[in-house]
Amino acid sequence: MTPDSVHRIAVAHAPFDPLSPREQEILLHVAHGLSDCEISRVLSISPRTVSAHMCNIREKLDARNRTHLVAQALRAGLLVVRTDRTCPEVCGSDDETFLLPSSAECPLAEAS
Structure with a gap:
């Protein structure tokens, strides 16, 4: 294991800086x-x-690209995958696969 990979593993497990409401959006x-x-x-x-904003988000989540950014956000609980497609009036459009968790559920989201 190289020093760089050890650093990456340590950073990946470190807590992230909170995202602003605009960054979450x-x-x-x-x-x-x-x-x-x-x-x-x-x-x-x-x-x-x-x-x-994208540069700030990538830096806060230590993400290398957009795909890694979404993966990191899922791991951190900043995004959740929508599994219930039966309630568009409550959950939003059928096209919305990802949702932001409520701030009560996610301590990494900055309070609005």
Whole structure:
């Protein structure tokens, strides 16, 4: 095992810095496959602002890329996989595979 891999394992098990409400919102859009440009249109912010938030989120979760970011968020409990497709009026659209846990369930989410 190399020193770099030992460091990665240690960092992966370290607690993450909390995500801001905006970072949580962007993370959810990323999990649903939206690009930075698509997220910027949905949130009415510039693509550069989305990119800056993405850098912050990747740094906080020690993620190498978007896929790793979603995996890290799932491991940390920042995202949950929606398994019940029978309640779109409660859970949102049928297209929403991932959900943000309530702040009471997730201590890593910053209080709004």
